[in-house]
Amino acid sequence: MAWLEASAAGHVMRDTGVWTYAIVNLFHLIGIAGLFGAICFLDLRLLCVWRSIPLGMISRPAVNVAGTGLGLAAVTGVFLLATKAREYSDNSFLLPKFVFIVLALLNLAVLHLTPSWRAHRGRDLTQKEYRGLAIFGATSLVFWLGAITCGRLIGYW
């Protein structure tokens, strides 16, 4: 972690002014808001809320906004860590946060591999297929909420 702290990113965070950390933190938050808001639509639909709306009408906007939010959160997150990486690596909430993020992404990958998901943009799914996807909505919510919780609690440790 010392290399991250000593990197250019670390210098940008520490040496460019008194508002830098706050602004980077702000964009980190905006990214998370976009990610989680969009994920909620996707996951709740997977959990069979709004049955009258085919999954295919929600998934593309939701995935696009969530993906953009995730990208923004990830880039800003690296910069935030670089501010004082060694101290953050001692924070008890840092590792669990990354574990939750990895789990959430693995969950997403497995979802994308299911035949139902692969078919869902071309046709509406059957009740049975929707039921099969519901679990992914549940685990996704748990993992992203876990990541967000741990991320927030970093500041209170």
Added chain:
Amino acid sequence: MPKRILAAAALVAFFAMPAAAHHGWSGQEEKVTELTGTVTKGVSLAGPHGEMQIKVGTVLWEVTLAPPARTAAAGLKPGVIPVGATVTVRGNKSTEPGHREMKTILVVHGDKRYAVYPERN
């Protein structure tokens, strides 16, 4: 529906009026105390809070200051107080056993007073 949205907005505005800012003081002692020591790590404004470190006798204390912009606005910037200088810090110590940290509202160096939380002084 629009009436409900307006009502919600009014409620938010009402609670926003006396803006009690997050100060994260819940993990600190109620009473304000002081420490006098020598600076071992000078002021850093890297964020999210300004920080410095002092040595009181043989014990190192973490001095947590205000957020960077407010700390700088109080005149306390990196290099202003040299390492090795004697300072007195006033604030609320951490209640966590073994955690030598003080959320500091005032730093005094010689005849210079840096009130990083003016409303608390």
